[in-house]
Amino acid sequence: MKEEINPEQLKEAMRAWITGVVIVTGCHDGYIHGMTANSFNSIALSPPTILVALRQHTRTQHLVQHGGIFGVSILSTEQVDLAKRFAGQIDTEISRFKGVETFNMITGAPMIKDGIAFLDCKVVQSFDVGKTTVFVGEVLAAQNNRDGQAPLLYFNRQWRKLAK
Numbered sequence: 001m002k003e004e005i006n007p008e009q010l011k012e013a014m015r016a017w018i019t020g021v022v023i024v025t026g027c028h029d030g031y032i033h034g035m036t037a038n039s040f041n042s043i044a045l046s047p048p049t050i051l052v053a054l055r056q057h058t059r060t061q062h063l064v065q066h067g068g069i070f071g072v073s074i075l076s077t078e079q080v081d082l083a084k085r086f087a088g089q090i091d092t093e094i095s096r097f098k099g100v101e102t103f104n105m106i107t108g109a110p111m112i113k114d115g116i117a118f119l120d121c122k123v124v125q126s127f128d129v130g131k132t133t134v135f136v137g138e139v140l141a142a143q144n145n146r147d148g149q150a151p152l153l154y155f156n157r158q159w160r161k162l163a164k
Helices: 007-014 060-066 076-084
Strands: 020-028 031-037 040-045 050-055 069-074 117-129 132-144 152-155 158-160
Touching: 020 040, 020 050, 020 060, 020 076, 031 050, 031 060, 031 076, 050 060, 050 117, 060 069, 060 117, 060 132, 076 158
Parallel strands: none
Antiparallel strands: 020 031, 020 069, 040 050, 050 132, 069 117, 117 132, 152 158
16 A cells, blocks of 8 residues: 655645635624635636635634635735735734725625735535635636736745746
8 A cells, every 4th residue: 555645745745836825705794804825726617616725723714614605815916915914924913904905796705905806706515625625616706906916926935926
């Protein structure tokens, strides 16, 4: 039988994969929360469907699971400090949304103003994989606000931007 790889081996291999950076938000019973994620992908155009993977037992995962909705704000290079805040890397003593301008589309999930694109989703399926919950969401509204802004990227444990 083949020996199973350990999590550090997978992390090391995945550091070679470049991703965009998003903030996934959820809301339920008047509570909102959000977290930085890069486990996000489009999976179908008809019906428009995406997925996000969130670590279990986090506030955001709980709100998405119980609220049945989530928002995705795709970040620009100008929003690296927001990405760090929503990842719990800086400003951990204050609310993640303090001083952050948001807006809503259809579901009520907060979108981060000045992002480069937004997806408003209702959960149509979820399943657990290890310590992660994968949420499949039907996109109810989408908006591209790029206007020349460059996307924030993550590669080899560092925040990056596209070269010109």
